[in-house]
Amino acid sequence: MSKLDRLDIKQLRIFQALMREKNASKVADQIGLTQQAVSEQLKKLRDVFEDRLFIRKANGFIATPFAESLSIKVDSILTEFQGLVSQTHFDPKTCHDTFVIAATDYAQQIVLPELISQLRTLAPHLKLIIRDFEIDKLNELMEKGKVNLAIAFPDFIPETYPLITLYEEQHVCVTSPNSSILKQEASLKSIAAFPNIIASPSRPNFKGSIDDWFKGFGLTRNVMISAPCFSVVPMYLKSCDSIAFLPAKAIEDLDLVTIPLDKSPDSFDVIAAWHPRYNDDALLNWITSLLKQQYLAGF
Structure with a gap:
């Protein structure tokens, strides 16, 4: 009997679920089988692919490198099978x-x-x-x-x-209505030197998305505060004398003042x-x- 003849869709679904949950008990509950039945199907998969696939740990499994690479192919196969039996009309x-x-x-x-x-x-x-x-x-x-x-x-x-x-979308320079920068003529140089707040959701650091734009003018921003998300920046602007570059749609209906600039950062999608x-x-x-x-x- 060939390896292909020893495989069925149920086994691949169990494999996919084990990759997702890393726990035989959870998979058994999801698929409606006993934990013993899941273990038996896993044993068959190990025989077919000649790999342990999952290594036991205290609270579940760890996938082997082979299982990690296999999961991408299994996902694609199951998606194709789902397309065969799915209704053509989606409601x-x-x-x-x-x-x-x-x-x-x-x-x-x-x-x-x-x-x-x-x-x-x-x-x-x-x-x-x-x-x-x-x-x-x-x-x-x-x-x-x-x-x-x-x-x-x-x-x-x-x-x-x-x-x-x-x-x-477009970044605009904004500040609090009470900011001292509104009392002076704003230039790119003065904007760069003024205390800046940036939003850095992905990585906590002092690098903003428009730093390279400022460098094009030979300027380095004076970034004093790095926030984890855009939504808190308006509150920080009101609590300290500073400016920020925020997406235009994110500041609509907020009590902030837009500082007009001769040049603007490049738009983004x-x-x-x-x-x-x-x-x-x-x-x-x-x-x-x-x-x-x-x-x-x-x-």
Whole structure:
């Protein structure tokens, strides 16, 4: 009997679940089998692939390097099989799936509220998980199916990922209405020298996204505060005499003053991206169609 004849879809689903949960008991509960049955299927998989696949530890399993590489192929195979049996017509009203969106702090404020509103109305049984955008882990999370859609900026997304550009955004220089800088004529030099606040969600440091733009003019910003997210920067601006460069859409309806500049940083795109294996996923395609309707209808 060939190795192929010794494999079935159930075993691959169990393998996929073990990669995700790293725990036989949890997998048994999810799939509706006994833990012993899961262990028996795992033994068959080990025989077929001639690899341990998972190594036991105190509270579960650790995947072997071979299992890590195999999981990408298994995910692709199961996605293809799902396409064979899926209905051609997708009805969001009857969808009971769980969908995971990784979004930057900015996207959570600006993009997601309207999208979530539409999803709750049009797909009332769909469960959503919104998680913070982890730039260093994004590819791993999406390869393993733990994130379905990422909403961020192009520089944060692997080049091989399909994406749609939602809109173009621009950084503007803002400060509190009581800031002392409003009493002087603002120039790029004075803006750079004035205490700056930056938002650095991905990595806690004093490097901002427009530092290179300032360097083009031979200037280095006087960054005094690095915040973990965009949403807290307006509050910090009001508590200390400082300025910040924030996305224009993020400051709408806030009690901040925009400082006009002769030159402005380059604009940047806000995008939605996904792993290539989800190209034919009906739920993903429907959700991205909502984003297209929201942002691209006029283009």
